[in-house]
Amino acid sequence: MDKPLVTVIVAAYNAANYLEETLHTILDQDYSPLEIIVVDDGSTDETAAIAKSFGNRVRYRYQQNSGSCASPRNHGLAAARGEYVTFFDADDLMLPGKISGQVEALETHSEAVFCVGNYRNFTGKTKSADHFSTCPELSLHLSTSCDSSFVLEAHECRNILISENFTIASSPLFRTRTVVSEGGFNTDLKACEDFHLIYRTATHGKVVIVPEVLFERRLHDTNMSADSERMLRNLIASRLSLAQHETDPVLVKHLDKRAQRYRRSLQSCLINKGQFGGAFALYKDTLPPRSLSDLNHDIRQGIKLMLGHFNDGKITRRSD
The missing domain is CATH 3.90.550.10 (Spore Coat Polysaccharide Biosynthesis Protein SpsA; Chain A)
Structure with missing residues (x-):
């Protein structure tokens, strides 16, 4: 054969x-x-x-x-x-x-x-x-x-x-x-x-x-x-796309929850790169926190975000 x-x-x-x-x-x-x-x-x-x-x-x-x-x-x-x-x-x-x-x-x-x-x-x-x-x-x-x-x-x-x-x-x-x-x-x-x-x-x-x-x-x-931002954006997009494709509501919820985790990781990535506007914009998709871990993340990144905007302002004033 x-x-x-x-x-x-x-x-x-x-x-x-x-x-x-x-x-x-x-x-x-x-x-x-x-x-x-x-x-x-x-x-x-x-x-x-x-x-x-x-x-x-x-x-x-x-x-x-x-x-x-x-x-x-x-x-x-x-x-x-x-x-x-x-x-x-x-x-x-x-x-x-x-x-x-x-x-x-x-x-x-x-x-x-x-x-x-x-x-x-x-x-x-x-x-x-x-x-x-x-x-x-x-x-x-x-x-x-x-x-x-x-x-x-x-x-x-x-x-x-x-x-x-x-x-x-x-x-x-x-x-x-x-x-x-x-x-x-x-x-x-x-x-x-x-x-x-x-x-x-x-x-x-x-x-x-x-x-x-x-x-x-x-x-x-x-x-x-190795490109963290690119990977995270596509991790989010792929899971959300699959949630539209998936017929089982339990797995749809699982995919959505995973996308939320990746959004928070993307937010951290953007803050570390100094892209504060993009990081702030993600809050509309990540809030409210669904767990203590989410809450801790939001507090930590919120502090970094405020400090980043503050430092940007100081740098701008010094350069004027």
């Missing part, structure tokens, strides 16, 4: 420092047939030359820079021929057996719409603990499964995702038809578009969880997650 084709889509922007190593880890997988599509999102470095150097082992596609990962991933999805699809970041490293293990999990569990694997972060030669070990709710399921693969019901998966986002873009292997039915990634989001798609896809059915570490996520100064 022929095995299903798997498409690996790699969105790349100025990824010349890492792309070659990343592609080798994909090509070294013990699974075939495999289709690799690199979508160059308007790079100005040697990304194109590196991708093309792999010849017909890699399909190279180019587009004008979009400013996010959503558009090039959708570009690749439109060209994908595989029954299964995964989106792999151009600086991550795929560990042996990722593809074959996830295909086996989805072939075994035909009711599941995607499969999520564990991962760890690394910087240079330093590696973190595996990510699942930092997720208490997910770890409860891992303990009862004796660290073997297990299936989460759709509702439970979404509930845990809201509390402790246990997966990122490079992790899931999806059934392509399900991702296509959701329209791919939301291009209005400039970050968190992976969480947004994963959550929406998890409304379609069960999800298989594989506890083994299947890839390594590279941390460096140019990671999009």
Whole structure:
């Protein structure tokens, strides 16, 4: 019996420092047939030359820079021929057996719409603990499964995702038809578009969880997650968007509560950057506080905000 084709889509922007190593880890997988599509999102470095150097082992596609990962991933999805699809970041490293293990999990569990694997972060030669070990709710399921693969019901998966986002873009292997039915990634989001798609896809059915570490996520100064303000604004936008999409009122409330937490974090971020007007404007969305922790936050940030405006005034008067 022929095995299903798997498409690996790699969105790349100025990824010349890492792309070659990343592609080798994909090509070294013990699974075939495999289709690799690199979508160059308007790079100005040697990304194109590196991708093309792999010849017909890699399909190279180019587009004008979009400013996010959503558009090039959708570009690749439109060209994908595989029954299964995964989106792999151009600086991550795929560990042996990722593809074959996830295909086996989805072939075994035909009711599941995607499969999520564990991962760890690394910087240079330093590696973190595996990510699942930092997720208490997910770890409860891992303990009862004796660290073997297990299936989460759709509702439970979404509930845990809201509390402790246990997966990122490079992790899931999806059934392509399900991702296509959701329209791919939301291009209005400039970050968190992976969480947004994963959550929406998890409304379609069960999800298989594989506890083994299947890839390594590279941390460096140019990671999009290093831009705190951008991340927080998109964390808020993605959760509020999903609250409109979600049909379960309990999860809608959970998403709204999470967005409130991110608003308070954004407020702190803006105050630390001296953007006092923007921070003050957030009070209309965060008040009233819903807990003692919220109240403490509002008092602390309110004091900082008043001191910041006062100091700005002093500086202005001195410069006059």
